[in-house]
Amino acid sequence: MKDHQKRIVVCDESELVYAGLKFVVEQNADLLVIDHAQSEHELLRLAAEHKPDLYVLDLSSRKINILHLAQRLKSEHPMSKILFLTDLQDSEKIQQALLLGADGICLKNANRNLLLAAIHSVSLGAIWLAPETSRILASVVSRPAFSITTLNDFQLSKRELEVLELMVSGLSNAELAAKLYVSPETIKSHLRRIYEKLAVRHRTEAVTKAIKSGLIRAA
Numbered sequence: 461m462k463d464h465q466k467r468i469v470v471c472d473e474s475e476l477v478y479a480g481l482k483f484v485v486e487q488n489a490d491l492l493v494i495d496h497a498q499s500e501h502e503l504l505r506l507a508a509e510h511k512p513d514l515y516v517l518d519l520s521s522r523k524i525n526i527l528h529l530a531q532r533l534k535s536e537h538p539m540s541k542i543l544f545l546t547d548l549q550d551s552e553k554i555q556q557a558l559l560l561g562a563d564g565i566c567l568k569n570a571n572r573n574l575l576l577a578a579i580h581s582v583s584l585g586a587i588w589l590a591p592e593t594s595r596i597l598a599s600v601v602s603r604p605a606f607s608i609t610t611l612n613d614f615q616l617s618k619r620e621l622e623v624l625e626l627m628v629s630g631l632s633n634a635e636l637a638a639k640l641y642v643s644p645e646t647i648k649s650h651l652r653r654i655y656e657k658l659a660v661r662h663r664t665e666a667v668t669k670a671i672k673s674g675l676i677r678a679a
């Protein structure tokens with residue numbers, strides 16, 4: 461394993477799906493699939509043993525409570541990212557995943573390039589939401605929990621609002637820094653203040669709340 465590689469653990473009930481995913485992902489030298497879990501116990505063991513950068517979880521699983529498992533992973537390994545693989549028939553689970561704070565949602569029928577883009581983006585700290593899930597995202601941000609407010613209510617600075625607007629495009633911290641001509645550490649400071657002012661825990665909540673509040677527009 462090379463130092464720069466992002467380490468990935470996959471949780472999917474199908475050996476065939478895992479083999480195909482591993483083959484596609486490892487065409488990118490920056491990504492390494494460490495192992496495969498087919499149960500909650502196996503995934504938690506791999507999480508404790510390897511502390512991967514990214515988990516790729518099958519949201520459509522019928523044997524594993526993936527949402528409960530993802531919540532636990534978020535709590536115990538907050539620095540790791542989670543990308544859910546799903547199809548549009550799982551709209552209720554997709555809504556729950558978004559509310560939970562999914563770092564990414566990619567459709568199972570996505571082509572190789574889209575899958576690699578989703579995995580690579582999420583592993584770098586960006587949000588990836590399949591365009592087909594925009595209707596589901598809209599239903600999430602329309603929930604009463606996301607109340608209408610104004611920029612002044614949140615007391616966001618112009619720079620913080622600019623960062624929020626760029627976050628909708630799915631840019632990673634490094635890409636945000638390059639776009640705004642600042643250091644990645646400065647971006648992290650902006651994000652911390654944004655989370656505090658919006659009273660959210662992560663990027664997905666920040667983006668959904670900002671869209672609902674009218675601070676920014678969906679991409």
